[in-house]
Amino acid sequence: MPFGRWRSSPPPPDADSFTADALDHLDALYGTALRLTRRPEDAQDLVQDTYLKAFRARARFTAGTNLRAWLYTILHNTWRNRRRDQSRSRVEADSEVVEIAAERGDTGGLPAPTPEDLLLREAMSDDLRVALDGLPEAFREVVWLRDVDDLSYQDIATVLSVPMGTVMSRLARGRRQLHAGVLAARRATPS
Amino acid sequence: MRINTECDRFDELLALEAEHGDGAVVDPALHRHLAGCPACEAAVAAQRAVRKRLVTHRRALQITAPPGVRTRIAAKLAGEAHAEAGASMATGWGLRLSPLAAAAALMLVITVGVLPMVTGQSSVVLAAQLALDHVKCFLIDGDVHATPISAADAEATMRKQHGWSVPVSATGGVDDGHLVAVRECLYSEGMAAHLLYRVGETPVSLFVMPDTDHAVASVSILASDTVSWHQNGRTHMLVGPAGSRATLDSMARHLQLEAR
Ligand SMILES: [Zn+2]
Ligand SMILES: [Zn+2]
Numbered sequence: 001m002p003f004g005r006w007r008s009s010p011p012p013p014d015a016d017s018f019t020a021d022a023l024d025h026l027d028a029l030y031g032t033a034l035r036l037t038r039r040p041e042d043a044q045d046l047v048q049d050t051y052l053k054a055f056r057a058r059a060r061f062t063a064g065t066n067l068r069a070w071l072y073t074i075l076h077n078t079w080r081n082r083r084r085d086q087s088r089s090r091v092e093a094d095s096e097v098v099e100i101a102a103e104r105g106d107t108g109g110l111p112a113p114t115p116e117d118l119l120l121r122e123a124m125s126d127d128l129r130v131a132l133d134g135l136p137e138a139f140r141e142v143v144w145l146r147d148v149d150d151l152s153y154q155d156i157a158t159v160l161s162v163p164m165g166t167v168m169s170r171l172a173r174g175r176r177q178l179h180a181g182v183l184a185a186r187r188a189t190p191s
Numbered sequence: 192m193r194i195n196t197e198c199d200r201f202d203e204l205l206a207l208e209a210e211h212g213d214g215a216v217v218d219p220a221l222h223r224h225l226a227g228c229p230a231c232e233a234a235v236a237a238q239r240a241v242r243k244r245l246v247t248h249r250r251a252l253q254i255t256a257p258p259g260v261r262t263r264i265a266a267k268l269a270g271e272a273h274a275e276a277g278a279s280m281a282t283g284w285g286l287r288l289s290p291l292a293a294a295a296a297l298m299l300v301i302t303v304g305v306l307p308m309v310t311g312q313s314s315v316v317l318a319a320q321l322a323l324d325h326v327k328c329f330l331i332d333g334d335v336h337a338t339p340i341s342a343a344d345a346e347a348t349m350r351k352q353h354g355w356s357v358p359v360s361a362t363g364g365v366d367d368g369h370l371v372a373v374r375e376c377l378y379s380e381g382m383a384a385h386l387l388y389r390v391g392e393t394p395v396s397l398f399v400m401p402d403t404d405h406a407v408a409s410v411s412i413l414a415s416d417t418v419s420w421h422q423n424g425r426t427h428m429l430v431g432p433a434g435s436r437a438t439l440d441s442m443a444r445h446l447q448l449e450a451r
Contacts, residue, residue: 027254044256147246148252150249165203168204172205
């Protein structure tokens, strides 16, 4: 019997290229996860979970569409589910509540900063980072996805599971708060 | 203070407006409003300033994932891909055999079918089943040019598929041996972990199964040599082509020592 003449059929042909393409967005996903979780270990865990889910669902990704936005959607969904599982989490989907709380300067029900958080924030001493860090999550994510990540309004609406109108109003309010925050940060630390 | 309802009407459009340079018209009605509303005008200016800074500092704002994260995730996904490939081959191998190979496999099935009556010895039956699987699996998954897989990858796969933590030897205990594939294979009593080795050019299989009461034996059957042993609550059987008994004996000795 001549062994080895028949090649084994390869794994699903897109597996390797999908992994390579998806890992191109690792830093962006990790940065997002760190902004959301505020703890490096939690961020790594969230990112790994996101990649596993994405890999298993890769057949549902439409080639040619925005892979980064698709990965962000999975990451944000995973994050929302995790927070929903924590009994004290707020109902993030209720945009009205988020908006009102945010105007009041509520930070979105996050736990008190740990020493690790403070260290992290110290490393972000730049006024822009400080101001971004101080934004409520709902606003910070929209501003980041639009102005730093350059996602379309439609992609942002999908990633965050909110209507386009909500994206636009959160973007407007988020940027205004960020502007005020930058000014405040400059006043606090004159350079 | 932006308090009037006229301002609210344009609230959402301000975000868009801030992304356009001066002079670009998002909405003529908005422009007329801005001309007469310092509050909205200021809100657009603030947004525009913030956006400009964010866009300018895009790169500086990005965080790099800690070292090791990429490697760990890549390894996880490779494990997923391997498990998927194993699952799809376990269910569809018959379709992938060439007609000649399928005919050969069918002949072996018929031969094995009459064996129990001939011998009446369960360990011989087990050897025959696994010798058949050995031939089949090397056809599917044991390409002579296959890239060796690491012991760690193989152990991870076994843990995933069987929930077994079995120490895997990357070489099969011999100098010129290397592991080329791990599969999950059906035999009459359940599922066996099937490790495919190449020792030089020679295909050798190691099957690991839950412990059985089969007698430990060296059996030559179906143009194959086999060696089996019990260790750590599991039954092990090595299968190689006829004439490979010396290699199998050497592997068995070393594998038993390594697993101790
Ligand atoms: Zn106005
Ligand atoms: Zn097999």
